[in-house]
Amino acid sequence: xxxxxxxxxxxxxxxxxxxxxxxxxxxxxxxxxxxxxxxxxxxxxxxxxxxxxxxxxxxxxxxxxxxxxxxxxxxxxxxxxxxxxxxxxxxxxxxxxxxxxxxxxxxxxxxxxxxxxxxxxxxxxxxxxxxxxxxxxxxxxxxxxxxxxxxxxxxxxxxxxxxxxxxxxxxxxxxxxxxxxxxxxxxxxxxxxxxxxxxxxxxxxxxxxxxxxxxxxxxxxxxxxxxxxxxxxxxxxxxxxxxxxxxxxxxxxxxxxxxxxxxxxxxxxxxxxxxxxxxxxxxxxxxxxxxxxxxxxxxxxxxxxxxxxxxxxxxxxxxxxxxxxxxxxxxxxxxxxxxxxxxxxxxxxxxxxxxxxxxxxxxxxxxxxxxxxxxxxxxxxxxxxxxxxxxxxxxxxxxxxxxxxxxxxxxxxxxxxxxxxxxxxxxxxxxxxxxxxxxxxxxxxxxxxxxxxxxxxxxxxxxxxxxxxxxxxxxxxxxxxxxxxxxxxxxxxxxxxx
Amino acid sequence: xxxxxxxxxxxxxxxxxxxxxxxxxxxxxxxxxxxxxxxxxxxxxxxxxxxxxxxxxxxxxxxxxxxxxxxxxxxxxxxxxxxxxxxxxxxxxxxxxxxxxxxxxxxxxxxxxxxxxxxxxxxxxxxxxxxxxxxxxxxxxxxxxxxxxxxxxxxxxxxxxxxxxxxxxxxxxxxxxxx
Numbered sequence: 236x237x238x239x240x241x242x243x244x245x246x247x248x249x250x251x252x253x254x255x256x257x258x259x260x261x262x263x264x265x266x267x268x269x270x271x272x273x274x275x276x277x278x279x280x281x282x283x284x285x286x287x288x289x290x291x292x293x294x295x296x297x298x299x300x301x302x303x304x305x306x307x308x309x310x311x312x313x314x315x316x317x318x319x320x321x322x323x324x325x326x327x328x329x330x331x332x333x334x335x336x337x338x339x340x341x342x343x344x345x346x347x348x349x350x351x352x353x354x355x356x357x358x359x360x361x362x363x364x365x366x367x368x369x370x371x372x373x374x375x376x377x378x379x380x381x382x383x384x385x386x387x388x389x390x391x392x393x394x395x396x397x398x399x400x401x402x403x404x405x406x407x408x409x410x411x412x413x414x415x416x417x418x419x420x421x422x423x424x425x426x427x428x429x430x431x432x433x434x435x436x437x438x439x440x441x442x443x444x445x446x447x448x449x450x451x452x453x454x455x456x457x458x459x460x461x462x463x464x465x466x467x468x469x470x471x472x473x474x475x476x477x478x479x480x481x482x483x484x485x486x487x488x489x490x491x492x493x494x495x496x497x498x499x500x501x502x503x504x505x506x507x508x509x510x511x512x513x514x515x516x517x518x519x520x521x522x523x524x525x526x527x528x529x530x531x532x533x534x535x536x537x538x539x540x541x542x543x544x545x546x547x548x549x550x551x552x553x554x555x556x557x558x559x560x561x562x563x564x565x566x567x568x569x570x571x572x573x574x575x576x577x578x579x580x581x582x583x584x585x586x587x588x589x590x591x592x593x594x595x596x597x598x599x600x601x602x603x604x605x606x607x608x609x610x611x612x613x614x615x616x617x618x619x620x621x622x623x624x625x626x627x628x629x630x631x632x633x634x635x636x637x638x639x640x641x642x643x644x645x646x647x648x649x650x651x652x653x654x655x656x657x658x659x660x661x662x663x664x665x666x667x668x669x670x671x672x673x674x675x676x677x678x679x680x681x682x683x684x685x686x687x688x689x690x691x692x693x694x695x696x697x698x699x700x701x702x703x704x705x706x707x708x709x710x711x712x713x714x715x716x717x718x719x720x721x722x723x724x725x726x727x728x729x730x731x732x733x
Numbered sequence: 734x735x736x737x738x739x740x741x742x743x744x745x746x747x748x749x750x751x752x753x754x755x756x757x758x759x760x761x762x763x764x765x766x767x768x769x770x771x772x773x774x775x776x777x778x779x780x781x782x783x784x785x786x787x788x789x790x791x792x793x794x795x796x797x798x799x800x801x802x803x804x805x806x807x808x809x810x811x812x813x814x815x816x817x818x819x820x821x822x823x824x825x826x827x828x829x830x831x832x833x834x835x836x837x838x839x840x841x842x843x844x845x846x847x848x849x850x851x852x853x854x855x856x857x858x859x860x861x862x863x864x865x866x867x868x869x870x871x872x873x874x875x876x877x878x879x880x881x882x883x884x885x886x887x888x889x890x891x892x893x894x895x896x897x898x899x900x901x902x903x904x905x906x907x908x909x910x911x912x
Contacts, residue, residue, distance in 0.1 A: 275842070275884075276884075276885060276886035277884045277885065277886055277887055279886065279891075280886050280887045280888075280890040280891035280894060281887070281890055281894075282894075283890075283891060283894030283895060283898065284890050284891075284893055284894030284897065285894075286894070286898065287893075287894045287895070287896075287897030287898035287900075287901060288897060290897070290898060290901035290902075290905075291897055291900065291901040291904070293901070294901045294904045294905045294908065295904070297905070297908060298904070298908050332887065332890060334811050334812075334817075335811060335817075337817055356820075358820070359811070359817045359818070359819055359820060360804075360806040360810075360811050360817070360820075360821060361820065361821055362786045362787060362800070362802060362806070362821045362823065362840065362841070363786070363806060363810060363811060363812070363840060363841060363842055363843075363844075364842060365842045365843075366841075366842060442792070442793075443788075443790040443792065443798070444789075444790040444791040444792045444793075444797075444798075445788045445790055446788070449788050453788075470786075470787050470800065471800075471802075471820060471821035471823055472800060472821075472823055472824075472825065475825065475865075476787065476800060476825070478798055478825050478827075478862070478865055478867060480863050540858070541858050541860075541864050542858060542860055543858075543860030543864065545860065545863050545864070546858050546859070546860050546863050546864025546865075547864065549863040549864055550858075550863070550864045566865075567866075568768055570768050570769060571768075571771065694819060694820070695817070695819055695820075696819065
């Protein structure tokens with residue numbers, strides 16, 4: 236029997252939502268300060284309104300005052316799912332008021348795309364957008380990639396932190412407590428922020444010849460979008476704007492760092508480093524990256540799109556890396572990417588769908604699930620082929636030897652299948668609107684796996700239902716379904732429960 | 734006879750003028766057409782027209798890189814009440830430093846960059862630059878100088894924001910007192 240949620244359930248959910256909104260209200264002071272520094276008074280007004288709305292929701296949430304502040308699993312999941320709906324809606328206010336988005340839906344689309352670190356965009360005339368608004372777009376990547384919840388946890392962490400942490404699609408508890416893990420994640424981000432912005436800024440200034448202030452601006456924006464595998468860029472031509480292999484190389488390092496699990500970051504910091512390459516997840520991602528890279532390069536070579544090996548390798552490598560890490564930066568126009576047919580298209584689509592590592596900022600099925608699924612299938616095949624008396628190993632190495640249980644394999648396969656269903660959903664809606672199969676599939680995988688590469692389907696003029704489908708894909712794909720199901724279950728219990 | 738001659742001249746003009754106009758139009762390649770079939774123009778000298786936006790990157794090899802946009806915003810900025818017509822349409826351009834001397838600053842927020850007509854070789858998947866595509870400019874004419882645009886604060890939005898912030902603060906303080 237379904238138990239109908241009572242007032243206390245709503246108070247607990249409201250209270251935790253309130254805390255999170257206050258964190259976001261504090262974060263929105265940053266673009267506000269940016270607007271003041273740049274004397275951008277029109278965006279400034281909209282940031283004041285946005286901060287006010289977040290603060291108001293936060294204070295109202297705190298006034299819910301539940302009897303206990305201990306979150307149960309279901310509460311935590313509902314809090315996470317709602318956070319990822321409400322923050323983009325309020326966060327879209329400055330976009331909607333700027334005149335660069337056709338309507339509020341488009342503004343929410345971009346805010347959700349930013350927060351979910353997808354990178355698909357409906358902004359119009361990006362090249363004349365106010366820098367403070369550009370900063371807010373990229374800061375959304377940072378908040379979403381590092382995790383708003385993680386931010387909230389590192390600031391306050393009484394009761395139920397673990398539930399919120401898992402709700403945001405994170406599995407690794409690197410340190411004994413969730414709070415210390417959350418703080419470690421922010422420490423990793425802070426170190427990368429300093430090193431990344433310095434490196435990109437120096438390249439922009441010394442190699443590309445940009446002015447110091449503009450170098451810093453580009454360094455910061457590309458850091459947010461690269462390290463958080465987001466894919467927004469400050470100029471309309473994405474990474475192609477820079478026309479520099481060195482700049483692409485520096486960005487690629489950040490993209491790889493962003494797609495690495497925080498567990499792996501921890502191992503790199505504290506060691507033992509040798510064990511890293513023994514991990515199933517590391518071996519899987521190296522294997523799938525190599526496979527999709529070869530597929531794409533062979534496809535490009537057969538298609539004769541590039542006349543030089545260097546050109547083919549550089550463009551192919553960057554696009555596949557961008558797809559596999561779920562970043563979504565491109566060095567070629569979307570019209571050109573749409574022309575990558577055959578094997579090149581297959582390589583890119585598979586790379587996007589597989590995604591990065593678990594507990595990272597990347598989206599997609601994730602390497603560990605792919606590894607576990609492959610290992611489980613291999614074990615099944617071995618069990619069939621080998622004599623009955625033979626014993627088939629059922630363990631794998633991932634920061635220590637672990638048992639590959641049936642439940643684990645089922646769980647990995649279920650989530651993988653849900654992703655496939657999500658990809659087909661978006662592709663189906665696209666095809667229904669007359670988008671060719673290949674392009675519909677590419678764009679759908681890009682949205683569902685939080686990548687952001689586009690072959691031109693995502694556009695302000697696309698049908699409303701298609702926009703909403705992609706928004707659902709970005710939301711569900713980023714949260715890896717569990718929190719969404721919990722929210723749906725909660726709503727169902729509210730309506731039908733007793 | 735005069736009537737016939739006049740009629741012939743008139744007919745000739747009617748036929749020829751669109752032809753002349755077409756020939757002039759053909760000289761400038763719209764970026765939509767260039768990006769739709771970039772390989773068609775590979776290695777050819779073409780002329781494109783549009784606004785210089787983003788940054789002027791002066792590199793150590795004596796070249797300057799920037800982006801040239803050929804979209805409605807190049808002539809009709811959103812801030813000035815221009816229509817929304819979708820995303821930007823732009824390509825990378827490279828020119829010798831000397832050509833960039835005296836140019837107004839590139840387009841950006843509240844800035845309309847110089848509108849230029851640029852002629853050069855369309856380098857598509859240039860093997861010497863790792864497969865990049867860009868226009869290698871050899872001559873540049875400024876069609877329209879850049880200009881500053883205005884965008885003041887939205888007082889209603891600002892007032893609404895301050896009211897909501899103040900109300901939130903009051904609510905929070907009241908809540909603390911109740912506790």
